[in-house]
Amino acid sequence: MKEDILTTQDLHLYYGDKEALKGINLDFDEKGITALIGPSGCGKSTYLRTLNRMNDLIPNVTITGTIKFKGNDLYAPSADTVQIRKEIGMVFQQPNPFPFSIYDNVIYGLRIAGEKDKERLDAVVEKSLRQAAVWDEVKDHLHESALALSGGQQQRVCIARVLAVSPEIILLDEPTSALDPVSSSQIEATLLNLRHDYTIIIVTHNLQQASRIADRTAFFMNGELIEVDQTKNIFMNPANKQTEDYISGRFG
Amino acid sequence: MNSKTQNKVAIGSLYGIAGLVVLILLALLGYILVSGVPQLSWHFLTAPGKAFLKGGGVGIQLFNSFYLLILAMLISFPIALGAAIYLYEYAKDNWLTTTIRTAIEILSSLPSVVVGLFGFLFFVVKLHLGFSILSGAFALTFFNLPLLTRSIEDSLRTVSDVQREGGLALGLSRWETVTRVILPAAVPSILTGVILSAGRVFGEAAALIYTAGQSAPALNFTDWNPFNISSPLNPMRPAETLAVHIWKINSEGIMPDAKAISSGSSAVLVIAILLFNFAARYLGKRLYKRLTSA
Numbered sequence: 319m320k321e322d323i324l325t326t327q328d329l330h331l332y333y334g335d336k337e338a339l340k341g342i343n344l345d346f347d348e349k350g351i352t353a354l355i356g357p358s359g360c361g362k363s364t365y366l367r368t369l370n371r372m373n374d375l376i377p378n379v380t381i382t383g384t385i386k387f388k389g390n391d392l393y394a395p396s397a398d399t400v401q402i403r404k405e406i407g408m409v410f411q412q413p414n415p416f417p418f419s420i421y422d423n424v425i426y427g428l429r430i431a432g433e434k435d436k437e438r439l440d441a442v443v444e445k446s447l448r449q450a451a452v453w454d455e456v457k458d459h460l461h462e463s464a465l466a467l468s469g470g471q472q473q474r475v476c477i478a479r480v481l482a483v484s485p486e487i488i489l490l491d492e493p494t495s496a497l498d499p500v501s502s503s504q505i506e507a508t509l510l511n512l513r514h515d516y517t518i519i520i521v522t523h524n525l526q527q528a529s530r531i532a533d534r535t536a537f538f539m540n541g542e543l544i545e546v547d548q549t550k551n552i553f554m555n556p557a558n559k560q561t562e563d564y565i566s567g568r569f570g
Numbered sequence: 571m572n573s574k575t576q577n578k579v580a581i582g583s584l585y586g587i588a589g590l591v592v593l594i595l596l597a598l599l600g601y602i603l604v605s606g607v608p609q610l611s612w613h614f615l616t617a618p619g620k621a622f623l624k625g626g627g628v629g630i631q632l633f634n635s636f637y638l639l640i641l642a643m644l645i646s647f648p649i650a651l652g653a654a655i656y657l658y659e660y661a662k663d664n665w666l667t668t669t670i671r672t673a674i675e676i677l678s679s680l681p682s683v684v685v686g687l688f689g690f691l692f693f694v695v696k697l698h699l700g701f702s703i704l705s706g707a708f709a710l711t712f713f714n715l716p717l718l719t720r721s722i723e724d725s726l727r728t729v730s731d732v733q734r735e736g737g738l739a740l741g742l743s744r745w746e747t748v749t750r751v752i753l754p755a756a757v758p759s760i761l762t763g764v765i766l767s768a769g770r771v772f773g774e775a776a777a778l779i780y781t782a783g784q785s786a787p788a789l790n791f792t793d794w795n796p797f798n799i800s801s802p803l804n805p806m807r808p809a810e811t812l813a814v815h816i817w818k819i820n821s822e823g824i825m826p827d828a829k830a831i832s833s834g835s836s837a838v839l840v841i842a843i844l845l846f847n848f849a850a851r852y853l854g855k856r857l858y859k860r861l862t863s864a
């Protein structure tokens with residue numbers, strides 16, 4: 319059996335007194351894609367953001383329960399959020415490249431970490447952009463602003479930017495919902511390429527997308543994890559009535 | 571009256587008011603430039619003033635204005651930058667930050683003559699700095715700090731939060747995110763704010779009358795040792811600026827060509843401030859373009 323890289327036990331999250339996550343138990347083994355689906359407002363983003371501690375930035379958030387990354391408590395007082403976020407990268411709904419060149423965007427994390435070797439930086443830029451399947455489109459204008467790219471290209475540059483710091487887990491929060499269908503399918507193809515090397519957790523409200531790319535799918539509703547299983551079981555043969563209703567479009 | 575005509579009347583009167591404002595502005599500028607520009611010459615811009623005779627220039631005042639501006643900016647920019655970063659990027663909403671914000675708000679609405687009097691009592695008298703460049707620079711700092719802090723805070727606000735999240739999610743620390751992502755992205759807007767506030771400082775008179783003083787002793791422009799009394803760089807010498815000069819000539823000038831010198835000085839002041847404004851817009855736009863596009 320493969321080792322679980324990330325485990326969540328009895329995770330509760332409160333925004334003030336509002337309970338947004340009501341005791342989530344969910345584990346991820348290494349590599350592969352897990353999709354988080356569920357009606358809007360059910361807590362998918364909230365859950366995803368507990369995994370790299372992005373919720374720390376919001377005032378009045380209380381979190382109880384345990385999240386372990388490779389056996390270490392993510393919320394231990396000694397845990398280093400900066401280091402955690404290097405190992406657990408995140409891609410957002412809205413492409414958010416920095417207002418710098420494509421090249422600088424990709425190596426920003428490394429450069430700030432102190433890497434100066436030009437050859438190594440060049441190599442990382444090429445490798446990351448290739449992995450993100452955007453190299454051929456941008457290789458001739460690496461030193462132009464990333465903001466001049468299309469939304470889909472920007473999003474793939476953002477993926478490359480995350481890959482460049484060599485994370486083990488990549489979190490994506492509806493990465494294609496702001497993109498056109500062609501760009502969306504390019505992102506999907508990119509993720510399918512990456513699933514052999516990274517543990518990928520993606521929030522999507524697009525059920526077809528989940529069924530196309532995810533090895534495993536978790537269905538959330540009202541702050542609870544209703545069901546998690548191999549994607550084809552969730553879509554063909556869900557164990558839970560609520561899952562079935564959601565999949566067949568009866569609500570949400 | 572139906573809502574359509576109402577709408578038309580409203581828009582019409584707004585256009586009217588806007589037009590009136592523009593007209594007044596143009597008339598003022600036109601008057602100052604038309605009466606001032608003919609007085610301008612290289613001699614006028616570089617020669618020292620004459621108290622009783624005609625033919626004096628404003629060279630020393632012009633130098634003083636720039637020197638004070640630079641000193642005031644050197645002191646106030648780092649403080650304002652730090653304060654703005656703290657307030658916008660770090661501070662939580664609590665009584666302390668509310669107090670700071672209120673203080674900034676009040677400071678920025680103080681009449682500059684009050685700032686000048688405070689500067690006189692505190693720097694000139696209490697700290698024994700006398701009527702000097704240094705007293706003036708400190709007074710200008712007090713005058714400039716609240717405005718500059720707010721303008722830098724506004725610049726930071728223009729950088730979207732998705733950039734902050736992007737930096738943090740990439741494993742940058744808070745500080746790295748601020749200094750390496752947010753600040754560079756805000757530079758064009760910060761620069762614009764700095765130059766615009768430089769324009770305000772450059773034209774300021776009331777805060778300087780009792781701090782930097784109203785006399786412009788002769789300077790020796792070959793002596794750049796700041797410890798010598800006639801050196802232009804000496805920060806302890808009194809230094810009348812262009813704006814103060816205009817005020818002074820008009821209230822007590824006794825040279826025969828006072829009117830002409832006053833007009834010429836006003837034109838120089840207005841032109842300098844206009845240049846600041848255009849420079850701010852131009853540089854801000856160019857920097858932003860360089861950062862954001864091909």
Ligand SMILES: Nc1ncnc2c1ncn2[C@@H]1O[C@H](COP(=O)(O)OP(=O)(O)O)[C@@H](O)[C@H]1O
Binds near residue numbers: 356
């Ligand atoms: N910063 C916040 N402060 C307070 N409530 C929030 C905040 N973010 C999300 N919520 C609430 O938590 C619940 C879950 O939100 P979210 O995780 O964004 O759902 P999803 O991503 O599944 O659409 C919603 O009811 C939402 O209103």
Ligand SMILES: [Mg+2]
Binds near residue numbers: 362363364
């Ligand atoms: Mg969401």
